[in-house]
Structure formats: structure tokens, C-alpha cells
Amino acid sequence: MKIKVFDQVKLQPDKLAKIALTGTERFQLDLYCVAPGQAQKPHIHDAQDKVYYVLKGAGRFSLAGREETLKEGEALVAPAGVEHGLENVGPDPLLILVLVAPPPKH
């Protein structure tokens, strides 16, 4: 039943890898594996809150137009309605635990 998060790491050459780890009707937990230079463009969720928690590496995150650099052990919340995005501007892979509540509808 437990999830070994680092066993799920997978870097993709063409774009950020978004790996679904687990979820319920109340939340979704993803792992983002971001190679140097890869990014997720700023975007908005109308009815979902998102939390980023950086597991490895560092990245430049945008939140409501402001930029923050986050590294291992740091977290950031993007509430519903607030534009957010990220970019790996460092030399190492950026691994992020990403919680979305409630889960996005498909």
C-alpha cells in the first residue's frame, strides 16, 4: 500500500513528467520530474488548490505574477484562482511533490 516516491522518478526529454502517485475523490498527489530548462507555464485552476513541495533540486516558481525560488524542503501554495507556474533554472533535475485538492476533473 505504501508508495516509494523516488522509485517513480522518470525524466522525459521532451517535457516535464507528471506522474500520478495516488488520489481519492478529495485530492490527487503527483510527482513532477522537471529536467533542467523544462517548465510548466503559468496557468489557473478555478476550483482547485495546489501545494508544491520540493523534494530535490531547485526551481523558480511564479505565483500571482511574483517569482520565488524554492529548493529542497520548501513548499508553496497556489490557491484556486491564482496563476502559478514553474521552471527548472538550475543544473539538476527538479523533483516536486504536488498535491491538488480536490482532484482535477477530466
Add this chain to the structure above:
Amino acid sequence: MKIKVFDQVKLQPDKLAKIALTGTERFQLDLYCVAPGQAQKPHIHDAQDKVYYVLKGAGRFSLAGREETLKEGEALVAPAGVEHGLENVGPDPLLILVLVAPPPKH
């Protein structure tokens, strides 16, 4: 706006320290700091899902009567209605990122 999770670590001699990191109407994110020998007794939330993610150390978690040992980098989901608890049976402090969705009502 960012949260430096490890700056929030605080061990209490008498019981597990539950530190509120952040939250919205959709989720709550806590840091549990569990000294060796400390535990959270098995309990049930009727309408909240919980995710544990172990940041440091190792612990014995119970989920629906089964036991799992989790260490750094491992996660476990306790869905609403399922009994769950934990104990630090190791020699080192156990630090856990704990997500609850939606947040518990007070």
C-alpha cells in the same frame, strides 16, 4: 510566501508535535515531529482523507489494522473511514508531512 518546512521542526518531550504549515478551505498541511517512542493512536476521520509523506526517519504505520514500515521518501494514504495511526519505533526523530483533505472542522 514559501514555507521552509525544516525550519518548523520542533520536538516536544511529552507528545508528538503537530505543526500546522498551511491550509485552505480545501486542505490542511501539517508537519508531525515524532520523537522516538511517541505515537499517534489509531483513529478514524469520517470525511477526511489523509496522506503521510515521510521526510526523515522511519515509523511503523497502521492502516485498517495492517502495519507498514515507512521511511524517508515513502507515502501512505489513509482514506476517510479507515483507521490509521503511527509510532516512531526507531532511534531517530520521525518527521512527516501530513495532508488532510478537506481540513478537519474545529
